[in-house]
Amino acid sequence: xxxxxxxxxxxxxxxxxxxxxxxxxxxTQHANTTTWIRPQLPDCVIFVETTDDICDVLxxxxxxxxxxxxxxxxTSLEGHVNAPQGGVCLDMTNMAAILEVIPEDLxxxxxxxxxxxxxxxxLRATGLHFPIDPGADASLGGMVSTxxxxxxxxxxxTMADNVLALRVVTAGGQVISTGTRxxxxxAGYDLTHLFIGSEGTLGVIxxxxxxxxxxxxxxxxxxxxxxxxRAACDAVISAIQFGLNVGRLELLDTQQIAACNLYSGxxxxxxxxxxxEFSGMADAVDAEFEVFRxxxxxxxxxxxxxxxxxxxxxxxxxARHDAYWAALAAAPxxxxxxxxxxxxxxKLADCITGAQGDLADLGLQGTxxxxxxxxxxxxxxxxxxxxxxxxxxxxxxxxxxxxxxxQMGGTCTGEHGVGQGKRTALARQSGDALDAMRAIxxxxxxxxxxNPGKIFPETEEIAT
Amino acid sequence: xxxxxxxxxxxxxxxxxxxxxxxxxxxTQHANTTTWIRPQLPDCVIFVETTDDICDVLxxxxxxxxxxxxxxxxTSLEGHVNAPQGGVCLDMTNMAAILEVIPEDLxxxxxxxxxxxxxxxxLRATGLHFPIDPGADASLGGMVSTxxxxxxxxxxxTMADNVLALRVVTAGGQVISTGTRxxxxxAGYDLTHLFIGSEGTLGVIxxxxxxxxxxxxxxxxxxxxxxxxRAACDAVISAIQFGLNVGRLELLDTQQIAACNLYSGxxxxxxxxxxxEFSGMADAVDAEFEVFRxxxxxxxxxxxxxxxxxxxxxxxxxARHDAYWAALAAAPxxxxxxxxxxxxxxKLADCITGAQGDLADLGLQGTxxxxxxxxxxxxxxxxxxxxxxxxxxxxxxxxxxxxxxxQMGGTCTGEHGVGQGKRTALARQSGDALDAMRAIxxxxxxxxxxNPGKIFPETEEIAT
Numbered sequence: 001x002x003x004x005x006x007x008x009x010x011x012x013x014x015x016x017x018x019x020x021x022x023x024x025x026x027x028t029q030h031a032n033t034t035t036w037i038r039p040q041l042p043d044c045v046i047f048v049e050t051t052d053d054i055c056d057v058l059x060x061x062x063x064x065x066x067x068x069x070x071x072x073x074x075t076s077l078e079g080h081v082n083a084p085q086g087g088v089c090l091d092m093t094n095m096a097a098i099l100e101v102i103p104e105d106l107x108x109x110x111x112x113x114x115x116x117x118x119x120x121x122x123l124r125a126t127g128l129h130f131p132i133d134p135g136a137d138a139s140l141g142g143m144v145s146t147x148x149x150x151x152x153x154x155x156x157x158t159m160a161d162n163v164l165a166l167r168v169v170t171a172g173g174q175v176i177s178t179g180t181r182x183x184x185x186x187a188g189y190d191l192t193h194l195f196i197g198s199e200g201t202l203g204v205i206x207x208x209x210x211x212x213x214x215x216x217x218x219x220x221x222x223x224x225x226x227x228x229x230r231a232a233c234d235a236v237i238s239a240i241q242f243g244l245n246v247g248r249l250e251l252l253d254t255q256q257i258a259a260c261n262l263y264s265g266x267x268x269x270x271x272x273x274x275x276x277e278f279s280g281m282a283d284a285v286d287a288e289f290e291v292f293r294x295x296x297x298x299x300x301x302x303x304x305x306x307x308x309x310x311x312x313x314x315x316x317x318x319a320r321h322d323a324y325w326a327a328l329a330a331a332p333x334x335x336x337x338x339x340x341x342x343x344x345x346x347k348l349a350d351c352i353t354g355a356q357g358d359l360a361d362l363g364l365q366g367t368x369x370x371x372x373x374x375x376x377x378x379x380x381x382x383x384x385x386x387x388x389x390x391x392x393x394x395x396x397x398x399x400x401x402x403x404x405x406x407q408m409g410g411t412c413t414g415e416h417g418v419g420q421g422k423r424t425a426l427a428r429q430s431g432d433a434l435d436a437m438r439a440i441x442x443x444x445x446x447x448x449x450x451n452p453g454k455i456f457p458e459t460e461e462i463a464t
Numbered sequence: 465x466x467x468x469x470x471x472x473x474x475x476x477x478x479x480x481x482x483x484x485x486x487x488x489x490x491x492t493q494h495a496n497t498t499t500w501i502r503p504q505l506p507d508c509v510i511f512v513e514t515t516d517d518i519c520d521v522l523x524x525x526x527x528x529x530x531x532x533x534x535x536x537x538x539t540s541l542e543g544h545v546n547a548p549q550g551g552v553c554l555d556m557t558n559m560a561a562i563l564e565v566i567p568e569d570l571x572x573x574x575x576x577x578x579x580x581x582x583x584x585x586x587l588r589a590t591g592l593h594f595p596i597d598p599g600a601d602a603s604l605g606g607m608v609s610t611x612x613x614x615x616x617x618x619x620x621x622t623m624a625d626n627v628l629a630l631r632v633v634t635a636g637g638q639v640i641s642t643g644t645r646x647x648x649x650x651a652g653y654d655l656t657h658l659f660i661g662s663e664g665t666l667g668v669i670x671x672x673x674x675x676x677x678x679x680x681x682x683x684x685x686x687x688x689x690x691x692x693x694r695a696a697c698d699a700v701i702s703a704i705q706f707g708l709n710v711g712r713l714e715l716l717d718t719q720q721i722a723a724c725n726l727y728s729g730x731x732x733x734x735x736x737x738x739x740x741e742f743s744g745m746a747d748a749v750d751a752e753f754e755v756f757r758x759x760x761x762x763x764x765x766x767x768x769x770x771x772x773x774x775x776x777x778x779x780x781x782x783a784r785h786d787a788y789w790a791a792l793a794a795a796p797x798x799x800x801x802x803x804x805x806x807x808x809x810x811k812l813a814d815c816i817t818g819a820q821g822d823l824a825d826l827g828l829q830g831t832x833x834x835x836x837x838x839x840x841x842x843x844x845x846x847x848x849x850x851x852x853x854x855x856x857x858x859x860x861x862x863x864x865x866x867x868x869x870x871q872m873g874g875t876c877t878g879e880h881g882v883g884q885g886k887r888t889a890l891a892r893q894s895g896d897a898l899d900a901m902r903a904i905x906x907x908x909x910x911x912x913x914x915n916p917g918k919i920f921p922e923t924e925e926i927a928t
Binding site for chain 2 (some may be wrong): 046060102103104106146147148149153156157158160161170175176177178180181182184185186187188189190191193194196197198202213214216236239241242243245281282284287288291313314338340342343345346372375376405406407409410411413414415416417418422425426429430431432433434435436437439440441442443444455
């Protein structure tokens with residue numbers, strides 16, 4: 001800890017008392033714990049309760065040039081909440097109020113610590129829900145900050161499409177509102193989208209205005225088995241081109257299906273498989289699904305199963321969401337590591353089979369699955385954490401996946417964000433656009449106190 | 465013209481020859497001509513042909529601290545292309561190539577001078593179209609810059625939802641790419657959305673990657689007549705809450721219907737009327753439309769007409785798009801002025817009836833219509849341009865409409881942008897968020913040469 005940061009923590013203890021914690025256990029709990037990025041602990045953790053608390057922390061930290069790292073549910077995958085320069089972790093657990101729900105406008109206003117599952121539980125009686133579903137029960141503040149998406153993005157888009165406005169505390173401790181409750185606006189710079197995905201490096205989110213959707217009356221979900229990844233991707237391309245109103249469209253490779261069969265008690269044929277869902281009005285859904293079934297068969301699917309039964313559907317998606325645990329269970333003693341890339345869907349089959357080839361070439365174990373309607377896929381690697389040689393091959397693999405996605409006109413991360421893990425990939429992807437990002441960062445956080453060491457590849461020193 | 469700007473124009477003439485025009489006629493043609501904002505002419509107009517041309521102009525203009533104003537089709541409504549400090553108008557007419565169409569990824573890459581109608585003509589053979597339709601045959605660069613939307617936004621969103629990436633020339637003459645061809649990305653700051661709607665004040669757009677959609681097989685369009693604005697808005701709220709996949713949902717008030725009847729030869733009952741459209745697969749559309757018809761009747765519509773005939777549908781939407789000309793034709797000798805606001809849909813009836821009250825109180829003539837599925841509406845005023853008293857009442861009216869929308873949680877502009885006309889309204893709406901916008905402006909355009917005098921309320925002097 002720098003001398004000035006030490007003084008800063010003392011001041012924060014005076015201001016926050018027991019809500020400012022410095023124990024090793026709590027600091028460790030708030031440092032990132034994904035396997036290949038080592039945890040880096042903050043100097044203290046403050047359990048904020050109000051926007052004013054956040055303002056006070058930021059003002060004190062600005063004066064002492066001390067880093068501030070917002071922490072939601074700790075589910076990020078790329079080292080977003082690590083504290084490479086120490087500093088203050090802002091724990092949002094106690095900022096978890098659902099402030100307002102306006103059913104006629106399909107709007108909810110929430111604090112950043114609300115998790116998506118809790119929001120949906122609270123909304124149930126209204127007949128509405130918030131559809132963005134990254135799998136983990138992430139905090140909504142974290143989901144905003146990483147521009148999260150997940151299985152329903154093919155229909156409803158990502159967090160970028162489902163946040164109307166944010167309340168943000170700037171690096172200087174000023175509170176700003178970035179938008180309105182209108183569904184669209186052409187009034188000035190789009191600060192809302194600028195803060196979405198900025199990973200806590202431009203401001204601290206203290207309130208979120210979300211778009212909600214009606215819970216559909218009727219849902220059909222199912223699986224379609226294919227001889228090859230390419231055949232499955234062809235079906236996806238057809239469905240997207242046809243403009244089908246598909247609700248979810250997920251691909252699991254053979255290895256992942258085998259793991260899910262074992263872990264979740266499914267009995268699927270062990271081939272590349274699409275998991276899909278359509279929802280809405282029964283007649284419309286049935287009409288769309290019949291067309292979809294034809295497209296699946298045209299693309300070579302040799303088994304299509306579907307059901308509108310709620311339990312069967314929930315089991316299917318639970319199995320999909322447990323894919324990470326299934327992959328881990330299939331590799332006892334190994335630790336898991338997930339990466340993420342996204343390409344135009346015409347390139348998806350090549351990108352996935354390329355990644356499969358890399359796995360084989362490098363002697364790595366991994367399953368592949370993804371939100372293929374968006375061209376987004378994940379590789380779940382199971383790694384021997386003690387084997388330095390394997391670690392090196394994993395890093396090589398991650399770079400190959402990012403670079404192949406970029407060469408295909410895609411992105412090194414579709415939904416996990418940059419954090420610490422994808423910084424050099426982002427630099428390769430962005431070219432000179434990174435200069436514009438740096439200029440914006442300097443403009444909004446002149447002392448570099450907001451989540452330093454993330455997004456930008458250079459080692460960032462706190463400006464004095 | 466400042467002495468330095470004069471030298472700048474001389475240099476540009478050397479570089480561009482006949483493509484740099486200084487005649488009064490051409491400069492006048494490129495100055496804004498909306499009625500209540502007086503035209504302010506640039507010192508010269510350059511017909512750029514390549515991204516390199518744009519880079520050269522920006523480098524020369526940066527050295528001479530000379531304003532640069534990008535010009536598409538000149539259809540903006542808020543003085544966006546006016547040149548209050550003179551400078552250089554960049555005419556994009558000759559940057560109108562459709563560079564690439566990738567049907568399997570539903571992507572087109574275009575230059576900024578392509579107009580939306582031309583793009584759709586060229587796309588027809590592919591079975592795809594670009595759905596964003598602001599009415600005017602605007603340039604796509606202009607539509608990006610003002611975050612345009614229009615009648616299909618209720619289904620497909622605005623330009624913010626339909627642009628994947630931009631190529632932008634920065635104020636320093638650097639070319640950057642803001643995104644990829646992947647449908648989503650979590651890689652760094654969202655520069656694409658920052659440039660969308662920035663009205664040429666942060667950079668000059670030289671290439672646009674757009675999302676396309678399939679041309680639907682089947683479309684039903686029609687009208688529903690209501691006793692009151694409020695009843696029509698209630699039907700809209702029900703349809704949106706129900707999650708109906710409505711393609712277009714427009715409201716025209718009684719005065720506007722009367723004007724359209726005369727101008728476009730319609731024979732609609734003269735009451736508040738919804739124009740609507742559903743499109744997609746026939747079975748799904750028919751199922752959704754039947755539910756919609758029920759909602760219309762529940763809300764009190766006493767006449768619902770619909771048709772799947774292409775000609776009838778085209779006539780209907782032509783009449784809707786000609787609404788401005790119809791309103792003008794109904795007020796001979798007057799000039800037209802259109803304003804725009806957007807509120808949460810639960811507030812729409814109050815906001816519109818409030819505006820109708822203001823018109824009556826101020827003795828102004830105006831019709832009201834809008835994209836009510838988004839909570840967005842327009843007032844078309846017909847004004848005596850020679851009557852200074854009426855001009856003053858018009859300005860008062862515009863302020864009342866903006867302020868009421870803001871008080872209702874909405875925005876002073878849903879799709880027209882800020883330009884010169886809404887600058888003080890934006891300041892009232894944004895509060896301290898305007899400081900963040902200013903910081904970004906200074907970071908990306910340190911000398912303030914890009915479209916000065918727009919968005920921000922202060923008189924902007926070119927920084928030396």
